Amino acid sequence: MKASNDNYLNNPLIHADRMLKRKSSEWVRSFSCEDMKPLIICRGPIRKEAMDVFDEMGVHGYGILLSEKDSITYANALAPELRKLTDPSRVHRVPDYSGATREERGQRIQQIIQIAKDNGYDSIFTGYGFMAEDEEMVKSMEDAGLNFIGPCSKTVHDAGLKDEAKRTALNVGVSVTPGVDNATTLTVLSKYPDQQALENLCREKSLDINSAVLENMELTLEAKAEAVLNASLQKGIDLFSIAELGEVLKNSIVEMYRGWPENRIRLKAISGGGGKGQRILQAPSSFEGTKEEKIALAAAKVPELVLEILNEVKCNGIGDNKNVLGELNIETTRHQEIQVVGNGAWCITMGGRDCSLQMHEQKLLEVSVTTEELLTAIKKAEADGKNAELETLRKDLDILDQMETEAAKFGQAVGLDSVSTFECIVDGSSHFFMEMNTRIQVEHRVTELCYKLKFSNPEDHSDSFVVESLVEAMVLLARHGKRLPKPERLPREHASVEARLNATNHALQPHAGGIIEQWSNCTDGEIRDDQGISLHNPDTDVFMKYHLAGAYDSNIALLLTTGETRLTSYQRLSEIIRCTTLRGKDLATNLEFHYGLLNWFIGNNINARPSTGFIVPYLTAVGQLKEAASQIDLSFAYGLLRSRHLEPIDDDRKSLFVSVLDRKSGLLRRPIDIMFQEPHQLAGWLSINQHNFKEDAGSIIWLKNPIDVLVDLYHFLNMDYVEGNPAANMIWSHDNELLQKAVMFYQTLKQRLGVFNYSELDRAVAKDTAVGFDAEQWTAIQSAHAGYQMGTEILSVLPYIAGKTGFFDLSVNADLSIHIPSALTDSALQERMAKMLAPPPVASSDEILSESGGMFYPREAPGMETFVEVGSHFNEGDALYIVEVMKMFNKVYAPFAGTVEQILMEGDGVIIKKGQPLFKITPDEDFAVESPEDVSARRHSATAQFLDTLK
Template sequence: MTRFKKILVANRGEIAVRIMRACREMNIQTVAVYSDADRAALHTRVADEAVHIGASPPRESYLNIEKIIDAAKKTNADAIHPGYGFLAENADFAQAVDDAGIVFIGPSPFSIRARGDKAQARARMMKSGVPVVPGFQDADDEESLARAADEIGYPILIKAAAGGGGKAMRVVGTASDFTEALAAARREALHAFGDARVILEKYVANARHIEFQILADKFGNTVHLFERECSIQRRHQKIIEETPSPLLDNDLRERMGSAAVAAARAVNYENAGTIEFIVNPDTRDFYFLEMNTRLQVEHPITELTTGLDLVQWQLRIAQGERYGERSVQQRGHAIECRIYAEDPSNNFLPSTGRVLDLELPQMPGVRADSGIETDDEASAFYDPLLVKLIAYAETRDAAIAKMQNALREFVLLGVTTNVEFLQAVLEHETFREGKATTRFLEEIGDWRLETGDWRLETALIAAAVVELLEKKVSDVPVSSANDPYSPWRANGAFRAGGGAASGF
């Protein structure tokens, strides 16, 4: 068994920070890579070393295989963790890392090709008898795709073949919109994954999106670590996840878990992975959707309910450690809320800006995975995910209440986020009843919470008072600021601007 001494994390944001922390706990050195825009980003500050790999657009930095491998060689890293997104599910990257004599923390290039490529994955699943959604993955020219779309019947979902994480996906309602949607999906796919190929799937409305966490070591031990309910999505981007799923009973959980393990075993899957299913809540039929050959954004809810550290297990498995015959129980209930830089009052479009103030909630049972600190920038170049809040409690109701409390105590000033929207979802009857499907957010309608007039009034007062206090500071001429007899110095117990010490 090898022991890693130094790991390069080929990612940014909260996941890079989270991986580096796991490394530190295992006494492994870390190397960050960064683009121009991330020159001083949190992940570069957390790492032991940081290497600049190019300009801000992802294709010139975080998607540049050569530069990342060069950085690993230069720093003598013995392994690379890809995180999620970017190159995490790029088989060429895994192969190039391997060829460079560096350990890729994840499955083999073969598994990534077989499972990460949605077209191949569908074909393989069909062969091994796992139920799949009707779709098309046999050709990539527009004519074949358009014909297949007609045969499957609209609405159709166009997905990047190399994709994942909800990027480059388009729902097409009618044949007349197909050409344009295809072009847009291809552009997004090329930009996000460097691969413009797409597949088609019948769009199943009113379904539940439920996935199973897989862990597999090098010795054929393949287990599932239960499910994650991920139906709360907007534009195919998950927003709130929880485990256990309110829909599953033990029987269905058992059947889906077995299917997930069998699917992973069929390609000798190694390391952490996820099998996504869609479930018809009425018939309780489930279909294989895709396999993600990486760590998921929402992995913390599995960690809190199983007690395992998935990132540390990824490293241990990659080092050749045996997972063995552990028996893992699902305990309590965990919920994750994703805090995005997006503006609910501007059609949930991305928002950017500098973080003027960030306060993470601190209370028992709440975990915050953040990629930012005060003064950091939410850049238009990268994913809008800023912070993940995860709440854990004995029951679902208690976990919801804890999350509501955590969101109340979460402070992020300077960048518009979806926090108020998350609060509205947590209060919504459909969510409370555990009945939300993947259509829920599109149908939620008017969700704005009533904020009492007194709060707004008090907030207005606070804003004006602070503006006045700060104005006064900036009005002070430099000479009089140093003058002990200046009238500006005589203003009571508080110090405007906070810079002056009272013992001066």
């Protein structure tokens, strides 16, 4: 496996077998795409990937669209792709990609069409960009005579709109999530409840609708209302207000709650995607009162959330399709998806991906789900006698087969003529179709790494070519369509995994801004898609600083690798992240989160089946680790420990022991200090080390030599000694010398005694004599053992913290489900631990500060009243403002009650920084501030409790 710095051409894992130019077969050469001249109108890693694939296919006349907001990076350059595409005539600038309103979107579409015509481009590639699933955009491109490299507009309409997709799925026998998919139609009927009212409406609004439709007695009134609604959308007018839509949807949600009072309900815009335009309503059971009172309270926020959703997806203008779905939120759900490829005549699937590890609807870690890997896991579970695990794995294999069958059936029904993704939720042994994404997805390489497509000549099966890139498949399908024969799916690797490296803080909240000043090179087995950020200046070999402007999303890079099993793929990715250094100014990423999460699964069970609700409780558990660590004064602890060791020693020998303990202080405390500051790494380390210790009567007993534990800890933190490395990044040389002497001592002792288990070794050394050693030698060995172990008790603080917080209670059950302690699902604790992981800026008692950088909005939507004004009294939990970070709208609520004395921000869409004062306020109650002396006393008390557990 060869390393790659986002170089699609040099990595054999993703280097497609493109033989169209080199093979002598006339049939193979007939599928050349060299005559194409595409315009790339997406950004990020997919743009760079498309450029690389096009080049290898011989498609060299491509151009790119470059937004003014497009990741402004360093002083003399914009997007890093410009290092490769140096011809300015092929770089076309626009204000942004999609526009902020319906009118602006239309203008941008026409601008792109004009750019294509003026520069001779014949096709459009949108990747997984903003308009990849925009039916209006695709149709406009088609009408302009441009070849759209992706699903056609009919497929986008039938499969891409979430309400249409669900109806199609039902028609072809695909299971769907229970819910409401026609809220806008129901709203029309609430205002125009009979045939006469609909006819009058059509005349009044001059709607272009066939009178035969309204007069058709076989059609239901609902079907007629839907036809009227579609006619209004075509004309670009509204038949109802957003407030009216919200009330109707609320009534529908009330009816849903009567059937499922224990379930939450998900609201989502039909045009949403990538986590945008979705909100979740709490279950009635989480409220107090009678059944009907609980239902009313649970549904009360629907109108407000509908407005939020439509604002977020920018479908709040006149004539926009404002349909919002209400779906049952299956609480134990896993999010799985099937890769589908078709040419309009045939449809084939390429295995699945598990995307359950997500937060705020944003995927974090994506894992392949393949028949081959599941069969391997099943075989191992059988051999290990793990019957409950075996049953789950067999169910998963059956579900995968069902989902692939339904995906192909659905793709055929919508005439899929490119690459799309069939998304499902899995609940136990059941699964439900969610939606189809009519585009390539961010995680498409998870599939590429596991499967490839072999296209064979129908008249001569020895005459064939293989495609390993889904981008290449899209180009071939756009250029040659139904000429392409149905391919054969061939396996490549059994397992693959992708981590999304995002600009987020430790609580996974978006962190706009920040500058990457250093990024280590790729390691063996690493596939890094970073749009070229980590490439060095070709002339000076200097890393070029990169500014994470965050105008569009928080993604920095995609980190991928493969393995024969899921375990080996996770272990490889963990090693890749361990060796990665990423530093910069005001830089926050989720690199440490991924390191901890990967090792949590490695340490518990790699086949664990987390639900989409796993990450927040997991973060809460990690937050508790940090909170407990913050109570320990490590310097104070080591000082007391030092005193304990010295107390029984006579004065003549005390100076020697003082020297030993003082010399070991930095060796022992330094990695623990780092763990205390990096709770995600602590979580990962505890997970993979949980079998190296046990608790006995409240004390930690090490089953592994603490010296070996310490060596592994430095390695885990990527602080191994390397000659010439900066001292700040590794174990100090004198500490390494001491540690290596200890390692050599125990290696020799184990060989001499023939004892390799640490507990047995420790007991053996405690004996008065040993075979093969005279009294003087044995005394020296005992002294050396005592000296090397002296002070290592401080390492017990790490498992002590885990026990104190119940960290190991978050565990994997025998059937691969995950046991989540109920405390970790408490919303108040979750919120408090999020602040522990990412502390908000420290404010004075008379002001409210911005919790993050982004765009400040004082109101719900343009033209509406501001949330607060000077003199307003607000209660705890009231909305104060909205901040848009990485294209996600976050409503910020008051942490306490008070009165607004001064508003420090003017206008909508104003850029703010984290910690910036926004409001001067007078709180209803005075805040008590803990003194430094009280803090110290509290920490010393907690530290003393830890020391009391040491034997």
